[in-house]
Amino acid sequence: MLYLYTHPACLNHVPGPGHPESPRRLAAVLEALDHDRFAALDRIQAPRATREQLLRVHTPEHVERILGTHPVDDLAVLDEDTLMSSGSAEAALHAAGAACAAVDAVMRGPVTRAFCAVRPPGHHATADRAMGFCLFNNVAVAAAHALAMHRLKRIAIVDFDVHHGNGTQAIFATESRVLYVSSHQAPLYPHTGGADETGCGNMLNAPLPAGTASAGFRGTWHDVLLPRLHAFRPQLVLVSAGFDAHRDDPLADLALKTDDYAWLSERLVDLARAHAHGRIVSCLEGGYDPGALCAGVVAHVTELLQD
Ligand SMILES: [Zn+2]
Secondary structure, three states: OEEEEEOHHHHOOOOOOOOOOOHHHHHHHHHHHOOHHHOOEEEEEOOOOOHHHHHOOOOHHHHHHHHHOOOHHHOEEOOOOOEEOOOHHHHHHHHHHHHHHHHHHHHHOOOOEEEEOOOOOOOOOEOOEOEOOEOOOHHHHHHHHHHHHOOOOOEEEEEOOOOOOHHHHHHOOOOOOEEEEEEEEOOOOOOOOOOOOOOOOOEEEEEEOOOOEHHHHHHHHHHHHHHHHHHHOOOEEEEEEOOOOEOOOOOOOOEEOHHHHHHHHHHHHHHHHHHOOOOEEEEEOOOOOHHHHHHHHHHHHHHHOOO
């Protein structure tokens, strides 16, 4: 059993014609999950995040800017990559709200895993700035929610999106109850995530050169990232699940195959089983080739569904 959090409002964020982070991404993911083999998914309408939840990681000015932007001609430009339409604020509220509700659900049990099929993505959003297609930092809001409401002492955030989650890193740079672990292509947007960026000892970054394929990716996780995650003994595993490190993705130059997402997901399930009573909340981040995105999500969700 696995909770699937989503909301139709997440389809109404339209960041402009030709933008890679289009509503078609989520529509394709939901269609791929609408299959008999996923009958055990418990589909739940995601609530809106509350201001209290958002303000745990974002400044009041940022929250007001996102909620108070009323796009002229249905498009407001926050930066060259990050645009809002009239439905964007509502989409962002449900994306962050999904992650918080999923945390509450897996902490309550008995179901211990959740996947949030939401957009806009979140991991580039900092405390006070939307960037990189991201408005609110969904995973960071969820982690702060788990710290505050469930009084956890050790939360792991695992980020396998091809881009570094600069926003998540910046938000938790001095929060030792959170361990942030990321593999990502370098150099690549947003040009953070060097191996020397270690926060307060709670950040582990594994930059990978362009062209890195399955062996390099798996070796890095097996030898470096997963051992550190196990040593941390997280009570909850949050995942920034981006599928843009796939070799077919148009925005980056890593060379993963769909099977690599199954491989890592299986190990994340093992990690959660070993330390966190099985608790995983995974949130969709990037992935811009529709076929690779859907295949990656299917592989990931299939592993999360394993008993
Ligand atoms: Zn990405």
